[in-house]
Amino acid sequence: MKPFLSLRKNGIWYIVETRPNGKRTWTTTKKKNRREAERALIAYEERSRARTDSPFLTHFTDEILQHTVATFAHSTMQLYRDALRALIGQVGDIPISMITGRDVDRYKTARVRRVKPITVNKELSTLKAAFNIAVRWDYIETNPFVGVTRLRIPEKPPEYFTREEVRMLEEETGGEWLHDLIVLAVNTGMRAGELTSLRWQNVDLNRRIIHVVSSGDFKTKTGRARIVPLNARACALLAERRGRGEDYVLTMYGRQIRKNWVSSAFKKIVRRLELRDELHFHSLRHTFASWLVQDGVSLYQVGRLLGHSTARTTEVYAHLQPETMHDVVERLMDSS
Numbered sequence: 001m002k003p004f005l006s007l008r009k010n011g012i013w014y015i016v017e018t019r020p021n022g023k024r025t026w027t028t029t030k031k032k033n034r035r036e037a038e039r040a041l042i043a044y045e046e047r048s049r050a051r052t053d054s055p056f057l058t059h060f061t062d063e064i065l066q067h068t069v070a071t072f073a074h075s076t077m078q079l080y081r082d083a084l085r086a087l088i089g090q091v092g093d094i095p096i097s098m099i100t101g102r103d104v105d106r107y108k109t110a111r112v113r114r115v116k117p118i119t120v121n122k123e124l125s126t127l128k129a130a131f132n133i134a135v136r137w138d139y140i141e142t143n144p145f146v147g148v149t150r151l152r153i154p155e156k157p158p159e160y161f162t163r164e165e166v167r168m169l170e171e172e173t174g175g176e177w178l179h180d181l182i183v184l185a186v187n188t189g190m191r192a193g194e195l196t197s198l199r200w201q202n203v204d205l206n207r208r209i210i211h212v213v214s215s216g217d218f219k220t221k222t223g224r225a226r227i228v229p230l231n232a233r234a235c236a237l238l239a240e241r242r243g244r245g246e247d248y249v250l251t252m253y254g255r256q257i258r259k260n261w262v263s264s265a266f267k268k269i270v271r272r273l274e275l276r277d278e279l280h281f282h283s284l285r286h287t288f289a290s291w292l293v294q295d296g297v298s299l300y301q302v303g304r305l306l307g308h309s310t311a312r313t314t315e316v317y318a319h320l321q322p323e324t325m326h327d328v329v330e331r332l333m334d335s336s
Contacts, residue, residue, distance in 0.1 A: 003045060005029075005037055013037030015044050019092050025102075054097035054139045057088045064130050073193065073219040080130055083123040086111060096131070097140045104148050117151040124148055158286040158316050159278045161186075166287065168273050177252040178265055180237055182284060184250070187234040189288035189306050192281050193218065196257045198249040200242065208235055212307070226307040293320040 003017040006026075013034065015027040029040035055063070061084040068077040090107045091099060104124075111120045128145035135143055161169070166186055173179040181195055188210065190198075197218035202211040210228040214220050230238070241249060248256045266281040289302050303314035 003041065005034075005041055013040075015041055019094060023092075054095045054134075056093050056095055057084065057091070058093050060096050060130075060134065060139070061085070061088070064133065067133065071219070072223050073221045075193070076219075076221060079122065079126045083126040084130060086123060087127060096134055099144050101144050101148070104144050108148065108151070112151060117153050121150045121153065124150060157319055158290070159276065159283050160287040160290040161275075161279060161283060163291075165273075165275055165279075168275075169269060172269055172273060177250070177257065178262070178269065180241065181250055181257070181262060181281075182266075183237055184234055185281070185284035186287055187231055188228050189285050190228060191221065191285060192262045193259050194220070195250055196248075196259050196262065199247055200249055203238060203242075203249060205230075205235060205239060205242070220307075222307065222309050224307075224309075228305070289314075289317050290320055293317045 003015050005013050006016045007013055011032050013029045013031050015029060017025050017027070019025060027044065029037045029044075031037040031040055061081070064080050064084065065077060068080050087099075087107060090110055091103050104127075108120060108124065111123065124145060128143065128148070131140065131143040131145050134140050166182075169182050170179060173182060181192075184190065184195055185192070190210070190212065194212050197215065198210065198212075199215070202213060204211070208230040210230060211225065212220060212228055213225040214223065220226075238249065244251075246254060250257055252261070263281055270279050271277070285306070289306060292302050292305070293299065299314045299318060300311070302317060303311055306314065308314050
């Protein structure tokens, strides 16, 4: 429907437009004079025609997914897909250049009624990244998701296993395919997908390292490769498995382990042992980091081992070593 003028009680003319999803938008002309408001409407229509040259959201979503599947891990591609589909459900299939900051705020308000705040924040971050790509591709001039305020979420430290709980997990899974996954996850901090996709060609036992790299059927989370050092426990386990003559390092009945099998099988073990229900396979990665931090390893070093792209991601473990700050504040006494 073509936009039209409407005079509101405050005496100001507004431009009313109906979006493809049936919702109306009200844009102020800031004018009380009818003739001036009509000129503002003409200018608005000209800008709208220029905006429609950009791709519609569904087409942009297809392009983004093609881009992410070749660049990022499968889980990252799913984030883009789910966030963009949720955005289409809120604003409709419109040209991406027509999305405004007000649309973003409405999206945030609507989504928090349906999903958890942490999910909304992930979606906002993902959409911001997607529209940054749109700017780089010259589809839009500015990103409407820049500057959006994230929802406030109470800080919750990551869940991790105690040493006794890890011992219980190893005993419970002894002789099963899940056992070696648990041992390597705790001793390397590698993600489930990194472990199930690991091939022998990326393991160097002489140098005691693993190369985490993307391959034809696996993409690293950040798209970048990293080196994971191996401790004695991890080296011993890998040395024992090398003689099996299999392509993948970790297998189930000689076949590659599917990532989705890991989560469900591990959760059954956690519940069988009556451990905290908040614990899941990814908690083993948190366990690796938490134990290191508690032993005095710097957050910087832990972040490097985990492959974090920013220091902020590793800061969730900072509460585990507050005593390391004592030496810092004692310097005040030395200078007084």
